[in-house]
Amino acid sequence: MHDRIESLAARIGAAARVTILTGAGVSAASGVPTFRGRDGLWRQHRAEDLATPQAFRRDPALVWEWYAWRRETIGGCRPNAAHEIIARWSQRSGCTVVTQNVDDLHLRAGTRNLVRLHGSIWEQTCWNACPEGAVAWRDERQPLPEVPPRCVHCGSLARPAIVWFGESLRHEDLAAAMTATACDVFLTVGTSSVVYPAAGLVHEARARGAFTAEINLEATGASDGVDVAIQGGAEVVLPLIDAAIR
Numbered sequence: 595m596h597d598r599i600e601s602l603a604a605r606i607g608a609a610a611r612v613t614i615l616t617g618a619g620v621s622a623a624s625g626v627p628t629f630r631g632r633d634g635l636w637r638q639h640r641a642e643d644l645a646t647p648q649a650f651r652r653d654p655a656l657v658w659e660w661y662a663w664r665r666e667t668i669g670g671c672r673p674n675a676a677h678e679i680i681a682r683w684s685q686r687s688g689c690t691v692v693t694q695n696v697d698d699l700h701l702r703a704g705t706r707n708l709v710r711l712h713g714s715i716w717e718q719t720c721w722n723a724c725p726e727g728a729v730a731w732r733d734e735r736q737p738l739p740e741v742p743p744r745c746v747h748c749g750s751l752a753r754p755a756i757v758w759f760g761e762s763l764r765h766e767d768l769a770a771a772m773t774a775t776a777c778d779v780f781l782t783v784g785t786s787s788v789v790y791p792a793a794g795l796v797h798e799a800r801a802r803g804a805f806t807a808e809i810n811l812e813a814t815g816a817s818d819g820v821d822v823a824i825q826g827g828a829e830v831v832l833p834l835i836d837a838a839i840r
């Protein structure tokens with residue numbers, strides 16, 4: 595593992611453009627439950643029951659109760675060493691951070707040049723698609739005074755500003771993520787690499803000539819396709835890499 599950390603650190607140190615894709619594993623050490631694997635969120639809840647437009651149409655109160663519960667959990671979590679190091683690296687020009695996480699812990703750690711591919715659990719839009727309500731607004735009130743909450747503009751149902759299964763990513767977010775695959779080093783951290791289009795970014799980066807690396811507790815479907823795969827916690831491995839960058 596030592597050699598891999600050294601070689602990745604050398605690559606990052608010499609790179610003009612670094613792109614980091616993160617997933618739920620980056621927030622695991624903060625206490626945010628991941629989706630898949632042991633204790634994964636989707637083990638107790640079927641995704642198709644909760645994170646789809648159909649589910650929301652059927653039972654908005656149930657979906658909102660689940661999000662209210664997740665907001666409560668996430669609200670008590672702080673950024674960990676992985677978020678802190680990524681935030682520091684993001685201050686360098688040429689660094690882009692693309693996250694699938696909706697917890698906003700990267701934001702709270704001060705990350706610059708951040709693309710939130712799947713939205714934010716702290717933002718809402720209008721379910722009724724009123725014109726003003728198409729632009730997400732922030733609501734960090736804890737607990738939410740009303741579940742389900744209402745659109746601040748038209749008073750109809752609000753929805754979490756999160757990309758659900760079966761929905762498209764925001765065009766500008768996907769475009770920014772695709773642009774960031776043109777880089778010297780592409781690092782994928784703490785994601786199971788099963789949800790597309792995010793999971794395709796590392797392959798795109800490699801096809802475009804990037805040196806690619808994965809940090810994850812375990813092997814994933816992306817491991818065989820990267821130049822370096824390091825098994826370990828992001829909160830442990832990223833500080834080691836950071837210390838090895840000269």
Ligand code: OAD
Binds near residue numbers: 695696
């Ligand atoms: P997953 O829960 O699918 O995967 C989390 C990954 O993190 C697994 O591969 C774990 O092995 C790894 N992991 C766990 N703890 C770790 C640690 N301390 N350090 C490093 N790795 C660790 O989460 P995502 O890949 O992020 O969509 O899931 C992708 C999307 O699926 C999510 O964004 C979510 C979900 O549906 C939305 O919320 C829209």
Ligand code: ZN
Binds near residue numbers: 721746
């Ligand atoms: Zn509205």
